[in-house]
Amino acid sequence: MTICTKGGFFFRRRETRNGPLVTNFLFWNVNGKPLESRVASIVRTHDIDVVALAECDPTSGAWLDAISDVQQCPYYQGTTLLDSIAVYTRFRQRTMEEDPRTRVSAHQLFLPGGKDVVLVVAHLPSKLFWQADSQSQLCTEFAAQVRRLETRVGHSRTVLVGDLNMNPFEAGVVSSHGLHATMARSVAERETRTVLGKEYAFFYNPMWGHFGDALDGPPGTYYDSRAEAVTYFWNLFDQVLVRPALLGAFDTGSVRILDSDGTESLLSRTGLPEKSQASDHLPIVFRLDM
Amino acid sequence: MAEAARDLWPPDIDVKSVVPPVVILREQASLLAERTRSLVRGEVESEEKLAESVEQYLTDALKPENRIEYKHTLVLVTPALESYRYVLLSVRHDFQPYPCRAVFHPDPTWDIEGESSLPNEQEFVGWLKHMLARPETKRVIQALLYQAQES
Numbered sequence: 028m029t030i031c032t033k034g035g036f037f038f039r040r041r042e043t044r045n046g047p048l049v050t051n052f053l054f055w056n057v058n059g060k061p062l063e064s065r066v067a068s069i070v071r072t073h074d075i076d077v078v079a080l081a082e083c084d085p086t087s088g089a090w091l092d093a094i095s096d097v098q099q100c101p102y103y104q105g106t107t108l109l110d111s112i113a114v115y116t117r118f119r120q121r122t123m124e125e126d127p128r129t130r131v132s133a134h135q136l137f138l139p140g141g142k143d144v145v146l147v148v149a150h151l152p153s154k155l156f157w158q159a160d161s162q163s164q165l166c167t168e169f170a171a172q173v174r175r176l177e178t179r180v181g182h183s184r185t186v187l188v189g190d191l192n193m194n195p196f197e198a199g200v201v202s203s204h205g206l207h208a209t210m211a212r213s214v215a216e217r218e219t220r221t222v223l224g225k226e227y228a229f230f231y232n233p234m235w236g237h238f239g240d241a242l243d244g245p246p247g248t249y250y251d252s253r254a255e256a257v258t259y260f261w262n263l264f265d266q267v268l269v270r271p272a273l274l275g276a277f278d279t280g281s282v283r284i285l286d287s288d289g290t291e292s293l294l295s296r297t298g299l300p301e302k303s304q305a306s307d308h309l310p311i312v313f314r315l316d317m
Numbered sequence: 318m319a320e321a322a323r324d325l326w327p328p329d330i331d332v333k334s335v336v337p338p339v340v341i342l343r344e345q346a347s348l349l350a351e352r353t354r355s356l357v358r359g360e361v362e363s364e365e366k367l368a369e370s371v372e373q374y375l376t377d378a379l380k381p382e383n384r385i386e387y388k389h390t391l392v393l394v395t396p397a398l399e400s401y402r403y404v405l406l407s408v409r410h411d412f413q414p415y416p417c418r419a420v421f422h423p424d425p426t427w428d429i430e431g432e433s434s435l436p437n438e439q440e441f442v443g444w445l446k447h448m449l450a451r452p453e454t455k456r457v458i459q460a461l462l463y464q465a466q467e468s
Contacts, residue, residue: 124392126404128422
């Protein structure tokens with residue numbers, strides 16, 4: 028086991044832009060592939076500040092080198108003992124907590140604008156191994172973990188991103204006992220909802236808007252055409268959820284499912300994720316202005 | 318002269334008769350700090366777990382004793398690494414401390430049934446001793462100690 032703290036805990040303030048500072052995020056499940064150059068290409072194309080990867084080897088320095096080289100500035104990696112999640116940032120971060128069971132890695136990001144944000148990166152168990160009810164049950168524990176993290180830092184400026192291995196409409200994501208993520212910003216703005224006498228904080232889930240063909244871009248992040256009666260084909264397992272405290276800084280339109288790394292397509296000729304040259308998941312990018 | 322009160326309670330009811338999992342976990346958490354000169358210490362987080370769904374809540378409402386579930390989590394904390402926390406294991410039980418169900422978080426088993434059901438204190442202590450001696454536990458603590466001393 029290797030522990031990673033590359034880059035130390037210093038940070039470099041970004042020297043551009045007036046007004047609210049823009050922070051660009053990338054999440055990608057790279058499917059255990061050495062896609063450093065493709066990640067670097069996305070980082071360069073979208074000027075990414077925060078890179079969160081799943082199914083990668085965080086002990087490999089190649090990710091950090093590729094990202095730092097392409098942007099010609101240092102990125103920093105927090106402490107990690109997990110074997111499949113890595114977070115690289117252009118500014119100071121600290122790893123708050125890691126849980127190998129849920130595959131959750133929580134980080135406190137000290138944004139150049141002065142405020143800190145909690146970034147929770149998750150790669151929840153696959154449907155290959157866990158039934159929907161079990162996934163939902165785990166989400167109850169996961170949600171409690173997020174609440175404890177927020178209590179510890181004293182605010183709920185939280186971004187949750189990852190491969191949840193559930194669609195946005197599934198119980199574990201929607202339920203008040205689970206992640207409690209709603210499709211509508213106007214609902215999330217209520218901040219909390221009371222169910223059977225107990226108050227639950229909302230997440231806003233912008234991924235609902237990315238189902239199907241309504242927007243430019245792929246109809247989902249993960250394609251599965253298994254031969255069973257109910258099949259969605261395209262799924263939105265890769266999601267970003269935002270607490271109401273960050274809604275003012277979060278532009279729903281900034282969320283994009285990428286079909287290209289900026290140079291080469293991430294899709295096959297049939298329009299499906301190109302598994303051999305890239306990943307079976309498509310990356311998502313989004314932005315905070317604060 | 319007043320007669321001594323008759324004690325009709327059975328002999329096995331007293332505070333020492335059963336040591337609940339949370340007390341055992343706290344003991345081990347404290348001992349880890351001693352063993353590592355506080356470079357890595359244990360913390361026990363406890364919570365009362367809610368029903369898993371509205372339907373479950375309504376079902377449990379008919380049996381209030383079923384509604385209460387306690388979960389205790391042993392977390393490794395490294396102050397020198399900006400209080401980095403690693404979730405090592407957790408145990409849950411209902412209003413009685415035993416039987417309890419315990420899970421070792423670094424276990425690669427992707428099966429929720431991987432939880433161990435432990436009928437009594439003795440079984441729990443045996444399970445805990447085994448998990449604390451697992452190579453994964455030792456590797457995590459060694460890695461944290463190394464990094465804490467480096468920082």
